[in-house]
Amino acid sequence: MATGREIAQLCGVSVATVSRVFNQPETVNEETRDRVLRVANELGYQPNESARALSTKQSTMIGLVWDTDHRRPGWRHPYLQDLLIGLKSALSAHGYHLLMLATSGDAREVGASLADPVAYVNMTRRHHLGGLVLIDSGSDAEAFEAFAQSGVPCVALDVAVDGPRATYVTSDNAGGAQSAVRHLAGLGHTRIATITGPPGNQPSAARVSGYRKGMLEAGLEMRDEYVVAGDFYRPSGTAAAQRLLALDEPPTAVFAASDEMAVGALLAARAAGVRVPQDLAIVGFDDIEIAAVVDPALTTVAQDKPGFGVAAAKAIMAMITGAGQEEPVVLPTRLVVRQSCGA
């Protein structure tokens, strides 16, 4: 590995000049600059990032907090891959790397640890990370708040946080839900139910409120028994749908707060001999891969998946360079109409 010193010697200049060539090129004479660059190139010079970080007290790395919650072992992010594609791509464009932090030095089981803010913040300092990107692992709102308050620049995904250098990006959950209900009402449905996410979950709450707004907007009656709680998992969708179908006056349409639960509802309907969409229209949320494949294909509220990552990347970079509070980002959603709503 060639070092700056070697280059300096070969070029007959000092290490300071070599450093300047790469950091403040305009301050060094064109001729010597070219000479240094040429030699550096020949030797395949790669500046030592550790030395650099030590000296400048900053690195080009962003931490990624993505822990699987041991209380929800089967939890999978609905679109992690697209999210990462967007995130990595936007960060890469500005020279940032993504560091997936290891915190529990002694975790024995696969995916057995829960995000410990203190451990992550410590890691952030150790590595001089520019900031953190927090991926919702299903139930970490409290932990995320601790991150936000730590003073480390961070942006949370799908969880509203507040802190001196913290912000978040989320979909327009209320708007998406509202558009789903509007669509169903437009198809003539009056008895529209909803299956919610787990209590305390923010996107879920926003989707419920969107549902409410949609019902209000359409002048439809709101019944308590039409709002039944799920947990985003498929089985809870099945259970909820069974409950709804057993009502004296069952709904003719249901908006599920996740595609997984919508699929669960689909299975419940199928098992009960209820035809979808003729007897029961179903709309989901997320637009996961499965949505397009089930039969009937699921109408759903699509989120801008790579856009999530891109927005997070921009936000974190803005907080690092701008060094201030940033406005939360709310991404638009899009209703993808397929067969399950009967349109």
Add this chain to the structure above:
Amino acid sequence: MATGREIAQLCGVSVATVSRVFNQPETVNEETRDRVLRVANELGYQPNESARALSTKQSTMIGLVWDTDHRRPGWRHPYLQDLLIGLKSALSAHGYHLLMLATSGDAREVGASLADPVAYVNMTRRHHLGGLVLIDSGSDAEAFEAFAQSGVPCVALDVAVDGPRATYVTSDNAGGAQSAVRHLAGLGHTRIATITGPPGNQPSAARVSGYRKGMLEAGLEMRDEYVVAGDFYRPSGTAAAQRLLALDEPPTAVFAASDEMAVGALLAARAAGVRVPQDLAIVGFDDIEIAAVVDPALTTVAQDKPGFGVAAAKAIMAMITGAGQEEPVVLPTRLVVRQSCGA
């Protein structure tokens, strides 16, 4: 941020002793060790990893090479999330972090870059990475070979590589395919076709050879027209199935080298009025989430998804510490029987 020097002063020892407390605890007197640890704890001391890496010439980071191939924009890894869970978990347990490298400083579009081995290897040196984990992005066999030859410890996933400090982990693709064919033959099928992956893809080739072995084992006739090429994507499965169904003597069963193509075949059958599994049995490969949800649910060869990550982690750590060539890891597969095969 407390530094080692501060701790040293407060404890009335030298920085060397502080360093020893954390790196070779046995060489320092118990009393002073406790004193140092207590003070360090009180100050929330976090050793500066940059300084550490600079001094020791090694970091605790492993690079992750995961580029989306611009030639295959829609490509998604069939089980990235589970893979990462296993990988991160196993690495974390040994204190390693995963660094998702950014190489193309000027990539403008989302997911527009292809792995450039040189850039990655350079990054590896800059950051003193222990090694690299290479995720198959669909068509990078050549690039992977360049990695393997670079001398950087690396383990490739699903691509066989050979190098001084390189190895790979893959599923028992041949065995899995063979078990699929065996299962179909056991159900009485004699006309069994296969839909392959893209030419040059190693797992695909292994699956074809497993198919051949399975046919041979069952004493079944092998026909060239029963082996039709796809590209792992769903549409190619549809096209292939259409081709197969149009034959004078269409197969009664088909083994697809990916679940996506199996789903495509399913759609083709449905469109052609061919009943699955009565008229056509279908078996896929991967056991992606969709497999359990399509109708009929897909019988498929399941891979050990988190196991992939765990094996990769172990392999790369072994190469780093052991510093030698490691044996390739072949993970067992498991036939998951659902409805699409008619069993």
Add this chain to the structure above:
DNA sequence: CGTTTCACCGTAAGCGGTTACATAGACCCT
């Protein structure tokens, strides 16, 4: 009692960069 051994710890030289400050020369001005 002189000598050896050993546990413990300090000294200081790096690791490879960055950067404040100093210096040297070229140029322009009065």
Add this chain to the structure above:
DNA sequence: AGGGTCTATGTAACCGCTTACGGTGAAACG
């Protein structure tokens, strides 16, 4: 000619930690 400016570069301190080497004092030995 003396002084001021500006550009281009060198000098050296520093970032925080690791580690080879050497020193000190107490215990063990002959």
